[in-house]
Amino acid sequence: MNMLTRWFTLVGAAVSGYALWKLAAPEVVQRRRSPFLDTAPPDATALVTGASSGIGAAFARRLARYGYHLVLHGRRQERLDALAEDLRQRYGVRARTVNADLSREEGIQHVAALAEELAEAGALDILVNNAGFGTTERFAELPAERHLAMLNVHVTASVCLTRAVLPGMLARRRGGVINVASVAGWFPLPGNVTYSATKRYLVNFSQALQMELWGSGVFVQALCPGFTFSEFHDAPPFRAVGFRRDAVPSVLWQSAEQVVEASLNQLGSGEVICVPGAHNRALVLLSGLLPRSAVQTARRLMGGLGVLG
Ligand SMILES: NC(=O)c1ccc[n+]([C@@H]2O[C@H](COP(=O)([O-])OP(=O)(O)OC[C@H]3O[C@@H](n4cnc5c(N)ncnc54)[C@H](OP(=O)(O)O)[C@@H]3O)[C@@H](O)[C@H]2O)c1
Numbered sequence: 281m282n283m284l285t286r287w288f289t290l291v292g293a294a295v296s297g298y299a300l301w302k303l304a305a306p307e308v309v310q311r312r313r314s315p316f317l318d319t320a321p322p323d324a325t326a327l328v329t330g331a332s333s334g335i336g337a338a339f340a341r342r343l344a345r346y347g348y349h350l351v352l353h354g355r356r357q358e359r360l361d362a363l364a365e366d367l368r369q370r371y372g373v374r375a376r377t378v379n380a381d382l383s384r385e386e387g388i389q390h391v392a393a394l395a396e397e398l399a400e401a402g403a404l405d406i407l408v409n410n411a412g413f414g415t416t417e418r419f420a421e422l423p424a425e426r427h428l429a430m431l432n433v434h435v436t437a438s439v440c441l442t443r444a445v446l447p448g449m450l451a452r453r454r455g456g457v458i459n460v461a462s463v464a465g466w467f468p469l470p471g472n473v474t475y476s477a478t479k480r481y482l483v484n485f486s487q488a489l490q491m492e493l494w495g496s497g498v499f500v501q502a503l504c505p506g507f508t509f510s511e512f513h514d515a516p517p518f519r520a521v522g523f524r525r526d527a528v529p530s531v532l533w534q535s536a537e538q539v540v541e542a543s544l545n546q547l548g549s550g551e552v553i554c555v556p557g558a559h560n561r562a563l564v565l566l567s568g569l570l571p572r573s574a575v576q577t578a579r580r581l582m583g584g585l586g587v588l589g
Contacts, residue, residue, distance in 0.1 A: 314346075314544050314545045314546075314547060314548065315547075315548040315549055316456055316499060316544070316547040316548030317343075317346050317544055317547070317548075319548075320346065320347070320348065320405055321405070321454075322347075323349065323403065324347075324348050324349070324403070324405035324406070325348060325349040325350070325351060325374075325398060325403045325404050325405060325406075326339075326340075326343045326348045326349075326350055326351070326404075326405060326406035326407070326408065327350075327351040327353065327391075327394075327395055327398065327404060327406070327407050327408070327441075327445075328340050328343070328350065328351070328352060328353065328408040328410060329353040329354075329382065329391065329408065329409055329410050329411040329437065329441070330353065330354060330410040330411030330412060330460075331350075331352040331353055331354055331360065331363065331410070332352070332354030332355070332356045332359035332360050332363070333354075333356075333359065333510060333511045334508070334509075334510025334511050334512060334536050335410055335460060335505065335508060335510055335536045335539055335540065336353075336354070336408065336410040336411065337363055337536070338535075338536035338537050338539070338540040339408050339410060339458075339540050339543075339544075340352055340363060340367065340375075341363075341367070341537075342537070342540045342541070342544060343406065343544075344367040344370070344371040344373045344375070345371060346544075347371070347373065348373060348405065348406070349373050349374040349375065349403075350364070350367055350373060350374070350375040350376070351375075351376055351377075351378060351394070351398070352364055352375060352376070352377045352378070353377070353378045353379075353380065353391055353411065354377075354379065354411070355379060355380070355381055357377065357379050360377040360379065361377060363375070364376065364377055378390070378391055378394055382411050382432060382433045382437040383428075383429035383430075383432045383433050384432070385432070385436075387437075388432065388436060388437045388440050388441075389440070391437070391441060392440045392441050392443075392444040393444070395407060395441050395444045395445050396444035396445065396447075396448070398445075398448075399444065399445040399446075399447070399448025399449055399455075400447070400448045400451075401448070402448065402451075402452050404445055404448060404449070404455070405454065405455060405456065406455070406456040406457075406458065406547075407441055407442065407445050407455075407456070407457045407458070408458045408460065409437065409438035409441055409442065409457070409458065409459045409460060409482075410458075410460040411433055411437065412433055412434055412460065412512075413430065413433065413512070413515060414472070414475055414512055414513075414515065414517065414518065415430065415472065415474070415475060415517050416471060416472075416517040416518060416520065416521045416523070417471070417517065418470070418471055418473075419473040419474070422474075427474045430474050430475065430478060431474065431478060434475075434478035434479065434481070434482065435478050435481050435482070438459050438482060438485070439485070442457050442459075442489070442500075445457065446498065449497075449498045450493075450496055450497075450498060452497075453496065453497035453498075454497045454498070455497070455498040455499070456498070456499050456500075456501070456547050456548065457486075457489075457498070457499070457500045457501070458500075458501045458503055458543055458547065459482040459485065459486050459500070459501065459502050459503065460482075460503045460505070461479040461480075461482035461483050461486070461502045461503060461504045462475075462476075462479040462504055462505060462506075463504050463505065463506040463555065463560050463563055463564060464476045464479050465479030465480040465481075465482065465483045465502075465504060466480070466483075466504070466563070466564050466567035467567055479504075482502055483502045483504065483553065485502075486500045486501060486502035486552050486553075487502065487552050487553070490552045499547055499548050499550075500552060501543060501546065501547055501551075501552060501553075501554050502552055502553050502554070503539070503543045503554045503556075504553060504554065504555045504556075504560070504564065505534065505539045505555075505556055505557075505560070506532060506534065506555075506556075506557060506559065506560035506563065507528055507532045507533045507534065508533070508534050508535070508536055508539050509525075509533060509534070509535050509536060510536050513525060531559065532559055534556060534557050538556060538557070539556045541556075542554055542556035542557075543556070
């Protein structure tokens with residue numbers, strides 16, 4: 281073996297080893313207990329936006345099981361009330377609700393004021409910026425108000441709520457902020473232009489913010505799920521394009537509980553990006569390498585526009 285072959289073999293082995301480690305790493309982390317939750321002070325509270333269904337409701341249940349008191353945000357009040365009552369009964373925690381439309385400025389300000397108050401009082405341990413929705417129309421077909429509504433729910437609300445809680449969290453040198461992005465944030469997606477762009481924003485936002493916060497005791501996470509069972513794909517835009525869950529191979533789906541488990545187990549580990557599921561991590565690793573034609577073919581195979589959450 282000459283020097284060059286040896287060098288290539290060594291580099292190849294190192295790259296494959298790194299890729300395998302990246303694919304497996306969160307599962308390895310999952311076998312441990314959550315480093316952040318295990319050290320939660322008594323009386324810790326979590327605020328979860330979009331807690332009335334899907335991933336947000338799963339976050340609320342998991343955190344209540346850990347003994348967290350909950351502030352449950354959403355617009356469907358009956359759903360929030362039912363979940364709050366269930367958490368009180370089942371886990372003996374305090375649970376209150378806050379109803380606000382995060383596509384509107386006054387809705388964002390309302391939740392941000394409550395979040396700030398809780399954080400300043402030293403009670404808020406975790407903020408989950410989870411509320412979100414999808415669209416399936418091409419950019420030029422969707423009214424500008426829907427694009428703006430999405431920017432507000434995904435971006436403006438996450439920025440304002442994070443800004444509201446940070447001073448309190450920094451003062452007590454502890455806190456967790458989870459921004460629910462998406463695997464879609466790694467791909468510019470036709471038919472999901474604003475969606476994929478807002479989710480990308482959350483990834484970059486979380487990474488840069490964590491750099492500013494190193495050593496402060498506050499941890500930021502960009503959670504990037506792939507296809508997840510929730511009410512996301514039941515919304516009118518998906519019904520309008522005839523979206524069928526069974527058109528997507530079952531191996532690509534995860535439960536909301538799996539997504540939440542991966543997120544909370546990783547919080548506090550120092551890793552900002554959390555991509556639940558080896559198949560999603562493979563997609564993210566390949567995202568910079570896949571040619572545009574491959575992405576478009578994948579989209580066609582997945583049954584039309586707008587299926588990637
Ligand atoms: N499901 C997936 O495949 C998937 C994949 C990747 C990322 N995600 C992301 O995961 C997050 C949670 O979605 P999900 O899958 O759990 O879907 P979901 O079951 O439809 O839940 C969405 C939540 O967001 C809230 N919400 C939506 N629009 C809102 C608004 N204008 N103001 C306030 N709250 C609003 C909803 O509450 P109300 O209706 O009560 O207001 C609901 O609680 C989203 O950010 C989504 O982008 C989902």
